[in-house]
Amino acid sequence: MNLSRPAGVLILVAAGALAACGQDKIAEKVAPLEITQGTSCSLDGMLLADYPGPKAQIFYAGQTEPEFFCDTVEMFHVYLKPEQVRPVRGIFVQDMGKADWDEPRDNWIDATAAYYVHGSKRRGSMGPTLASFASEGDATKFAAQYGGKVYRFADVTPDMVVLDGGALHDSTM
Structure with missing residues (x-):
């Protein structure tokens, strides 16, 4: 195949641009954002800073800001x-082995690497x-205490994170 010089240059430029795109994808890691007094839950608008327990955030592809959740159950x-189902760029929860349960701040960890205590x-x-x-030891210690x-x-399944507040299983209603 005999290409003219301008066509060959265009092919090289296009190949370089595609290679750079691949590098951008690798460098496109996201870091968790800290909650502020005004950070609200994506599902119900509750202010995260006003409530106890672990919070969560999900960065979806095509979005620069994460969707925040006032509870890990909502996130799951x-x-x-x-x-x-949307492409996820990053998903974070708080390490309750380090964060204050009543006023959790900072201490964000990769949700996919975390340990969770259910029940x-x-x-x-x-x-x-x-x-x-973040650590299995902290999760085990928490489970022994609470x-x-x-x-x-x-291992977390949809039936573990139902948002009905138990109403579906309440036979007194």
Whole structure:
């Protein structure tokens, strides 16, 4: 194949641009944002700073700001819904082994690497929550003190994060 010089230059420029795009994807990592007094939950508008328990945030492809959640149950509920499948650039929860339960700030960790305690006596902003931890030891210690069972991110199922507040199982209504 014999290409003219301008066509060859165009091919090289296009190949370089495509290679640079691939590098941008690698460098496009996101870092968690800290909540402020005005940060509100993407689902219900509640102010995150006003409630106890672990918070969460999801960065979706095509969005520069994350969607914040006032509770890990809400985050999992949205993330695990089949109709909500969107490319995720980053997902973060707070390490409750370091954060103050009543006023959690900072201490963001990769949600996919975290340990979660489901079924504890501790309540988050929406009631029962999944306490999130960076270390398995902290999660196990929390479960021993407050009850519950330790799970990994991939082991959390949709039936563990229903947002009905128990109303579906209330036979007294």
